[in-house]
Amino acid sequence: MTEVFKGSFTQQEPIPEAGIEAAMAVLRHGRLHRYNTAPDEISETALLEQEFAATVGAKYCLAVASGGYAMATALRAVGVKTGDAVLSNAFTLAPVPGAIAAVGARPVFVGVTEALTIDLDDLEEKAGAARVLLLSHMRGHICDMDRLMAICEAAGVTVIEDCAHTMGAAWNGVPSGRQGTVGCYSCQTYKHVNSGEGGFLVTDDAEIAARSVMLSGSYMLYERHLAAPPKEAFDAIRYETPNISGRMDNLRAAILRPQVADLATQYARWNERYRCLEDGLRGTPGLTVIERPEPETIVGSSIQFLLLDWGAADVRQVLARCAARGVELKWFGGAEPAGFTSRYDSWRYAETPAMPKTDRVLAGIVDMRVPLTFSLEDCALIARIIRAEVSAVFQGQSTAAE
Numbered sequence: 001m002t003e004v005f006k007g008s009f010t011q012q013e014p015i016p017e018a019g020i021e022a023a024m025a026v027l028r029h030g031r032l033h034r035y036n037t038a039p040d041e042i043s044e045t046a047l048l049e050q051e052f053a054a055t056v057g058a059k060y061c062l063a064v065a066s067g068g069y070a071m072a073t074a075l076r077a078v079g080v081k082t083g084d085a086v087l088s089n090a091f092t093l094a095p096v097p098g099a100i101a102a103v104g105a106r107p108v109f110v111g112v113t114e115a116l117t118i119d120l121d122d123l124e125e126k127a128g129a130a131r132v133l134l135l136s137h138m139r140g141h142i143c144d145m146d147r148l149m150a151i152c153e154a155a156g157v158t159v160i161e162d163c164a165h166t167m168g169a170a171w172n173g174v175p176s177g178r179q180g181t182v183g184c185y186s187c188q189t190y191k192h193v194n195s196g197e198g199g200f201l202v203t204d205d206a207e208i209a210a211r212s213v214m215l216s217g218s219y220m221l222y223e224r225h226l227a228a229p230p231k232e233a234f235d236a237i238r239y240e241t242p243n244i245s246g247r248m249d250n251l252r253a254a255i256l257r258p259q260v261a262d263l264a265t266q267y268a269r270w271n272e273r274y275r276c277l278e279d280g281l282r283g284t285p286g287l288t289v290i291e292r293p294e295p296e297t298i299v300g301s302s303i304q305f306l307l308l309d310w311g312a313a314d315v316r317q318v319l320a321r322c323a324a325r326g327v328e329l330k331w332f333g334g335a336e337p338a339g340f341t342s343r344y345d346s347w348r349y350a351e352t353p354a355m356p357k358t359d360r361v362l363a364g365i366v367d368m369r370v371p372l373t374f375s376l377e378d379c380a381l382i383a384r385i386i387r388a389e390v391s392a393v394f395q396g397q398s399t400a401a402e
């Protein structure tokens with residue numbers, strides 16, 4: 001009998017009861033705006049910022065409207081201006097080059113390796129071209145951060161980390177988002193915490209934190225933050241920093257606080273599922289598993305593998321055959337973006353010089369979400385289906401070539 005998977009790849013878990021109750025309390029009192037507080041009340045948003053800062057060991061944290069907004073704010077706060085070049089990944093999600101475009105700057109794309117991380121040789125070559133790198137840990141893959149930081153320090157490049165897929169991950173024990181000057185996270189439904197929309201920005205730099213708070217739309221109410229720098233940090237910048245509103249609100253913060261408290265449990269559950277899928281896929285002919293480096297602590301909320309140097313028609317066949325058995329895979333190699341864009345050459349508002357080594361990797365990347373609503377049995381079943389369909393197409397391929 002042919003096995004079919006019946007689950008949904010877009011179904012996340014419900015909001016924890018504690019979050020629903022806290023959200024109802026906010027709805028009942030009606031003070032949703034983060035600065036709308038009763039006397040002696042500390043807003044849910046300020047508490048959330050304090051708790052998230054503690055989770056990643058940052059001095060300062062600002063909660064905002066989205067991950068994309070956090071990145072654009074970080075770029076502004078470190079001084080990126082109209083027309084500036086900003087280094088970034090050729091393989092990432094559209095909000096990353098979008099954040100660069102939002103501040104009127106120009107993305108300079110750096111290639112991707114077979115480990116699905118930024119190509120550090122390419123970065124070394126291009127580092128002189130910009131003062132800032134917006135580094136995306138796309139799909140949770142962390143590059144050799146020691147080498148990356150050394151390259152950027154030598155070239156005087158400020159690093160902003162996009163940790164949309166690495167909340168909870170680490171390199172050599174340092175939490176993702178804490179090696180660069182600023183770390184940005186997303187609370188959008190498909191990331192590691194879910195408030196529909198939302199984001200965080202963390203830093204240890206008081207001036208960048210103060211600027212970010214002002215930029216996000218604090219008016220002159222920044223003293224109501226718990227995870228912002230002291231008042232003096234604002235004195236120097238409060239008249240020269242524009243308000244570009246993108247605040248978090250208390251309803252979302254209420255939903256997020258119990259999720260932030262429970263992150264460690266969720267990371268472990270994601271990784272059990274990831275390792276189960278990885279084990280099931282390892283050794284499939286024609287399929288390359290992305291081996292995770294020893295210094296990397298992962299959060300396996302999605303999994304990728306490579307069908308390296310396969311023809312487009314064969315990759316499409318694998319996707320169609322898996323889909324017919326209920327397994328929804330995404331391919332980053334399609335010439336036309338469908339549903340999402342993750343390739344540099346889809347962002348034609350930026351300069352996109354030919355990157356053949358990157359194109360070869362992109363053409364082979366297959367991706368799958370791992371929602372926590374999947375059981376371990378589901379993951380084992382999904383791996384069996386992918387293994388069978390990849391093998392079938394691969395064998396047909398080699399026979400055709402004989």
Ligand SMILES: *Cc1c(COP(=O)(O)O)cnc(C)c1O
Nearest residue numbers: 066067068093095162164186188
């Ligand atoms: C989701 C995502 C973001 C941020 O997205 P928002 O929808 O703006 O919160 C940033 N980078 C990557 C790689 C993402 O996948």
